[in-house]
Amino acid sequence: MTMPKLFGYTDRLSVKPGETLDFFVHAENTTKATAQLVRLIHGDQHPAGPGFIEQEVGCEANGVWAVREQVTQLGSYLEVSDPQAKLAPGGSFTLFAFICPTKPRADGRQTLLGRWDIEGRSGYSLGIAADGRLEFALGDGANVTSAVAETPLLPDIWYLVAASLDAQSGQAILYQEAVINRYNSLLSRVAVLDYRSHGTKPIPAQPKHRTETPFLIAGASLGTAKRGARVSELYCGKIDRPGLIGRVLSRNELDAIRKGGQPPSDELIAYWDTSHGYSDAGIGDVVIDSGPSGLNAIGHNRPVRGQTGWNWSGRNDCFRLAPQEYGGIEFHAEALTDCNWDSARTVKLPADLRSGAYAMRLRARGEDGEAEDYISFFVRPKAPGSKLAFLFPTASYIAYANDRQSFEAPMTQSVTGMAPVLSAGDLEFGTRDDFGLSACDHWSDRQGVCYSSSRRPILNMRPKHRAAGPNVAWQFPADLSIIAWLEHRGYDYDVLTDEDLERDGLDALQPYTCVMTGTHPEYYSERMLDATEDYIAAGGRYIYMGGNGYHWSVAFRPDEPWVIECRKYGPAWKTWDARPGEYYMVSNGQKGGAWRGQGRPAQKMVGVGFISEGYGKSEFYRRMPDSYHRTVTWLTKGVSGEVIGDSGLAYDGAAGIAIDRCDPSLGTPPHVKLIASSGGHIDNYLLNPEVVHYAFEGMSGSYDYRIRADMAYFTAPNNGAVFSAGSVAFGQSLPINGFDNNVSRILSNVVDAFIKAGALPGSQWVNEEKQWR
Amino acid sequence: MNAVIDTQDRAEVRRLRYETKQRAFLKTLVSPHVIEEHRRSPIGQHSEPLERLLAYFRRRPLAGRYAIMVVKPFEAYRLVQLSGERGVPPAPSDETIYRSQAEAEHAIFLRNVQTLLT
Numbered sequence: 001m002t003m004p005k006l007f008g009y010t011d012r013l014s015v016k017p018g019e020t021l022d023f024f025v026h027a028e029n030t031t032k033a034t035a036q037l038v039r040l041i042h043g044d045q046h047p048a049g050p051g052f053i054e055q056e057v058g059c060e061a062n063g064v065w066a067v068r069e070q071v072t073q074l075g076s077y078l079e080v081s082d083p084q085a086k087l088a089p090g091g092s093f094t095l096f097a098f099i100c101p102t103k104p105r106a107d108g109r110q111t112l113l114g115r116w117d118i119e120g121r122s123g124y125s126l127g128i129a130a131d132g133r134l135e136f137a138l139g140d141g142a143n144v145t146s147a148v149a150e151t152p153l154l155p156d157i158w159y160l161v162a163a164s165l166d167a168q169s170g171q172a173i174l175y176q177e178a179v180i181n182r183y184n185s186l187l188s189r190v191a192v193l194d195y196r197s198h199g200t201k202p203i204p205a206q207p208k209h210r211t212e213t214p215f216l217i218a219g220a221s222l223g224t225a226k227r228g229a230r231v232s233e234l235y236c237g238k239i240d241r242p243g244l245i246g247r248v249l250s251r252n253e254l255d256a257i258r259k260g261g262q263p264p265s266d267e268l269i270a271y272w273d274t275s276h277g278y279s280d281a282g283i284g285d286v287v288i289d290s291g292p293s294g295l296n297a298i299g300h301n302r303p304v305r306g307q308t309g310w311n312w313s314g315r316n317d318c319f320r321l322a323p324q325e326y327g328g329i330e331f332h333a334e335a336l337t338d339c340n341w342d343s344a345r346t347v348k349l350p351a352d353l354r355s356g357a358y359a360m361r362l363r364a365r366g367e368d369g370e371a372e373d374y375i376s377f378f379v380r381p382k383a384p385g386s387k388l389a390f391l392f393p394t395a396s397y398i399a400y401a402n403d404r405q406s407f408e409a410p411m412t413q414s415v416t417g418m419a420p421v422l423s424a425g426d427l428e429f430g431t432r433d434d435f436g437l438s439a440c441d442h443w444s445d446r447q448g449v450c451y452s453s454s455r456r457p458i459l460n461m462r463p464k465h466r467a468a469g470p471n472v473a474w475q476f477p478a479d480l481s482i483i484a485w486l487e488h489r490g491y492d493y494d495v496l497t498d499e500d501l502e503r504d505g506l507d508a509l510q511p512y513t514c515v516m517t518g519t520h521p522e523y524y525s526e527r528m529l530d531a532t533e534d535y536i537a538a539g540g541r542y543i544y545m546g547g548n549g550y551h552w553s554v555a556f557r558p559d560e561p562w563v564i565e566c567r568k569y570g571p572a573w574k575t576w577d578a579r580p581g582e583y584y585m586v587s588n589g590q591k592g593g594a595w596r597g598q599g600r601p602a603q604k605m606v607g608v609g610f611i612s613e614g615y616g617k618s619e620f621y622r623r624m625p626d627s628y629h630r631t632v633t634w635l636t637k638g639v640s641g642e643v644i645g646d647s648g649l650a651y652d653g654a655a656g657i658a659i660d661r662c663d664p665s666l667g668t669p670p671h672v673k674l675i676a677s678s679g680g681h682i683d684n685y686l687l688n689p690e691v692v693h694y695a696f697e698g699m700s701g702s703y704d705y706r707i708r709a710d711m712a713y714f715t716a717p718n719n720g721a722v723f724s725a726g727s728v729a730f731g732q733s734l735p736i737n738g739f740d741n742n743v744s745r746i747l748s749n750v751v752d753a754f755i756k757a758g759a760l761p762g763s764q765w766v767n768e769e770k771q772w773r
Numbered sequence: 774m775n776a777v778i779d780t781q782d783r784a785e786v787r788r789l790r791y792e793t794k795q796r797a798f799l800k801t802l803v804s805p806h807v808i809e810e811h812r813r814s815p816i817g818q819h820s821e822p823l824e825r826l827l828a829y830f831r832r833r834p835l836a837g838r839y840a841i842m843v844v845k846p847f848e849a850y851r852l853v854q855l856s857g858e859r860g861v862p863p864a865p866s867d868e869t870i871y872r873s874q875a876e877a878e879h880a881i882f883l884r885n886v887q888t889l890l891t
Contacts, residue, residue: 682818
């Protein structure tokens with residue numbers, strides 16, 4: 001087979017003209033790719049729209065690139081820098097750790113901690129054998145001797161495990177005891193199970209310590225001979241307060257640690273106090289060694305810090321309140337926050353590049369076909385030059401990056417009401433494990449993925465991509481329908497991304513008279529939300545083009561803005577459920593979950609908020625009486641009849657997929673005008689469980705009037721205003737009939753009014769009694 | 774989501790009993806009328822008998838569940854069966870080409886009905 005394959009990403013998503021951007025490319029079955037910079041205009045290939053539209057753009061990097069295969073290190077683990085080989089004890093020693101394995105039975109061995117060279121068969125390692133049993137392995141460079149516990153470890157149970165090498169007697173000693181309390185584990189003390197294991201085994205030789213072997217926690221070194229990925233035996237589960245002591249610890253001494261005591265200080269080599277170094281603003285990737293040598297451990301692929309520890313008492317629900325009970329660090333064998341490939345090319349973008357959505361189109365031809373990838377990124381202006389800005393919801397793109405729900409989640413067909421429609425790209429992606437998971441997915445140990453990153457190829461952030469589960473253009477390709485509309489109508493606009501909003505806050509939005517969003521800006525950090533609220537309150541005009549927006553509270557760390565963190569829990573619809581006590585984000589200490597649960601439902605900011613989600617059929621809006629109010633008749637100028645948006649690229653209507661409604665009880669501004677509203681949705685649309693406090697029959701589209709998309713408008717202080725579409729499908733109705741339709745007409749009325757500074761149309765009407773026709 | 778400890782999940786015993794009764798009931802809902810209703814509108818609002826059949830089919834174990842593969846976007850589709858296992862691609866079902874998502878969706882329905890009745 002000589003079918004070439006190409007996949008790539010950039011070092012950041014938002015860039016200015018004239019700046020350089022690093023492109024990272026992985027190639028299979030080819031060493032060359034033809035690169036062409038393109039401006040992306042429209043993505044959805046639905047036959048009722050204009051199809052895929054790109055414009056080739058001159059660039060110094062256009063032409064043939066040398067490309068090659070890259071290797072990706074998956075898995076989260078800790079590495080200890082130990083230049084003086086303190087962690088290579090010459091005589092007796094004891095390794096210990098509290099652990100809560102989430103997948104003790106795996107395809108292969110998992111290393112908990114050690115200085116272990118897999119290929120070189122040298123060093124020492126405390127780990128879990130493939131059959132789930134604790135294993136202490138010692139290698140002299142030729143032979144490996146293992147001591148294996150008799151009782152297998154059980155998933156989601158906390159244990160104290162330890163292994164000693166007694167150099168005098170030539171014995172290896174294993175220690176395994178459960179540390180179950182009322183809160184910390186899957187099972188309580190009432191379950192009759194055997195957790196403990198103690199044993200000894202003669203060890204014929206001392207371990208050989210190679211100087212180049214790193215001390216790792218939750219992984220082991222493959223050895224120096226191996227190219228690329230260098231850490232294997234990756235562990236799934238939590239580790240809390242591990243340590244290394246230069247002598248044999250007695251059973252009593254280990255029992256004292258198990259009961260919460262500090263490890264003995266004599267002969268202490270290292271003790272990683274995983275609960276140390278926490279702050280109110282989050283936890284970083286450095287795990288502090290409180291032992292004599294300060295051999296701190298550094299996290300790779302973002303181990304999840306601040307998780308409930310072995311001694312979690314259930315009283316506090318955040319690492320900020322009881323750090324000593326939150327020493328759990330969670331590891332996953334498939335974690336990936338940065339592919340860390342070598343750059344294929346550093347590209348200097350043209351200095352006169354117009355702000356917009358762009359991609360480096362890479363193509364390579366082989367005997368069996370052509371590979372193509374559009375490495376997408378966004379060019380903001382050198383300095384804001386337009387009155388209008390389109391804000392690409394890149395935080396949500398990262399959250400959904402490489403989402404595998406379509407073919408991996410048992411519930412997807414029930415949610416979408418259809419069989420997944422898989423493209424060749426989906427099939428290729430389905431066989432790969434090297435591009436990481438989305439914040440909608442699960443790791444293989446069933447835990448939800450709380451970190452997602454843009455530093456890897458994102459196969460669903462591509463212009464022609466269709467989401468397989470619901471068989472629609474989703475997120476980025478759907479948002480391009482709005483870009484195509486802006487182009488068609490000839491508006492002068494800049495583009496921004498969430499990356500800019502998170503970094504610059506209000507400063508990103510303030511230069512613009514009007515800001516419009518993408519179709520599904522669902523994941524919002526506090527900083528992004530604050531900036532948006534402040535922008536509107538200060539007189540900004542805001543067009544919310546989507547549905548189910550401003551829903552999840554997420555967080556970024558300023559030093560790694562390409563990684564999003566989220567915690568899913570509570571009554572909101574969610575593809576995974578964070579464990580009790582793990583609701584706060586480590587990136588900044590902010591509470592995760594849905595914003596509604598923190599007193600900030602979307603209604604307070606944009607008038608409408610999450611009421612339902614459904615697939616297969618969209619509806620139209622009907623004009624509501626408010627639309628005839630003289631303060632707002634300008635919005636529907638040129639629209640004849642009552643029906644708005646009865647066609648579209650997303651299930652043939654403008655009101656669908658994710659829909660929002662006004663709700664005064666959730667903070668819709670009292671003076672809102674309800675311009676139009678949908679109804680009669682199919683029963684695939686169900687009520688958002690956040691508004692369901694008690695379930696009963698009939699909470700679906702054809703039964704419940706609350707399930708609708710509200711098109712809403714309200715004025716804000718200082719000549720500000722908000723127009724909300726309240727539906728994801730709204731933007732995908734714009735391209736119908738060559739962009740000549742009443743959704744397009746209404747949006748033009750809004751944009752035309754919003755980009756003019758000063759008083760808004762209709763604002764001259766002030767006396768309520770005179771405002772009706 | 775928590776792990777299932779390596780002991781028998783008793784719910785499975787109950788599920789199998791439910792399956793037997795549910796399948797017997799669902800067989801009584803299959804009729805030419807229901808099949809024609811699905812052919813006309815495979816995706817969207819359905820009568821109660823049809824929706825009950827579909828709800829059951831959509832919740833079959835992921836391994837072996839039918840999916841649609843795009844041969845040419847908006848023009849040609851084929852059926853595949855999901856592996857239900859991460860990293861294992863779907864298996865081709867047969868070579869039949871369907872001209873629309875709706876046609877393919879209906880073909881899946883007919884196969885599921887056939888499996889139910891046999």
